[in-house]
Amino acid sequence: MTPSANALLQADDSADTGTQQIRDAIRDAIVERRLAPGTKLSEADVGNLFNVSRTLARAALQALSYEGLVSVEKNRGAFVAYPSPDEAKQIFAARRLVEPGILREAAARITPSQIQHLRQLLQEEGRLISERGQTARRAEIKASGDFHLTLASISGNAIMQRFMEELVARSSLVIALYGQSAVSSCGHSEHGDIVTAIEAGDLDRACHLMVHHISHIEADLDLRERKSFGLKEAFSI
């Protein structure tokens, strides 16, 4: 038999037993912005927090570094990633590049029940926007990304789906760093417009809306080169 024949079926076996949940927990914390960019994540601390040894903590941090959410610096440790403005631009450029294609794929195979599901997500998202409080804010962040991830999931391509998960997560980091208007809700109505266009079968319009939607998110950032002030000018000015 092929050695990894069944491995592809069970989706949750890809990593060590205990590492996965640590990785997920930290990722959630980063994406929901409970962990600020630049925060140090020492192996010992992470291990103690989850009651595991440094071995597993380290593995989780390494895994997150492959996703671009954590940056590990040799002999210095791991930190919540601090994407540069240039990196931020690349993330959104990547999204503009792939999301229209994903959208087309998704639209081609979408079922009525999946459209229903999307509308449901949108409604939930709208509800969260009207609510107040930190937890609602966090849930809103996640819901906003879930719209894009659901489309990727509908597209049926697991590889693109994983890639989108990475891009959405990293987008959250970028918004946390460079976002201006605390109101991230501006994109909500655009989500609805996209679904409407899909339903109407107007794919070109849907893609067009998607690209603009992504650009709108990016436009709401302040990506001017804060040249980290050579530290000399930081006080000379």
Place this chain on the structure above:
Amino acid sequence: MTPSANALLQADDSADTGTQQIRDAIRDAIVERRLAPGTKLSEADVGNLFNVSRTLARAALQALSYEGLVSVEKNRGAFVAYPSPDEAKQIFAARRLVEPGILREAAARITPSQIQHLRQLLQEEGRLISERGQTARRAEIKASGDFHLTLASISGNAIMQRFMEELVARSSLVIALYGQSAVSSCGHSEHGDIVTAIEAGDLDRACHLMVHHISHIEADLDLRERKSFGLKEAFSI
């Protein structure tokens, strides 16, 4: 100062000191098809081979599993990935989805010297095709992928570049498994056509050629569902 300010500049610090070269060595071996799909990669063997402990061997294998080149099965070990036909289709679908966009980006910023470099790659590729022997074959495989990777590099988007590296590497695995015509050279002239189209400024044509090129590679595969023969029928037939 931002904690990871300089980390983004030095490109080679992303992982542990010793893990990186092991990872690269194994990846090269897989991509060049010296390691067949399904081959077991025990942690102890890998460690001994590179004179490091299981700790580093394991880290390298984990890293490769994130790239999709190695599949680790819990309590069973790591194997060179054995992509299913469905997975293979997704890989090529992903390439059709992203490569036209990358091509457009690349064409927009390409310089004459970079075109020169591409032509040089093509020439080298052609030379390898005419040569005989295993080493030439391996070099040809790498050269064929390098064309696509160089384009990604020219596009200037590091994220898409990394994604393409993953896709090209996995493509090599798929071709090793399902390729029919030993002659992978069929795609060579298409590379040249694409460069010509770029030079002529005909982006639409270049993208069109790229999509067809990818489809041609895929068409040369035999992706029929070999249902891994339950082992009963394997001999009853």
Place this chain on the structure above:
DNA sequence: ACGCAGTATATCGTATACAATTTGATCGCC
């Protein structure tokens, strides 16, 4: 001879231990 049970071995999962490097502090000196 075939199948099954139990054991034996090999390999992985995780924790701990030790070496190397960095960071921050203390002390002396200018």
Place this chain on the structure above:
DNA sequence: GGCGATCAAATTGTATACGATATACTGCGT
């Protein structure tokens, strides 16, 4: 008082050790 060197603490890099799990073998019974 400010500046530099040396040393101590903390943290990471790597190796080893031990427990758990799966696979292979052996011997028994039918």
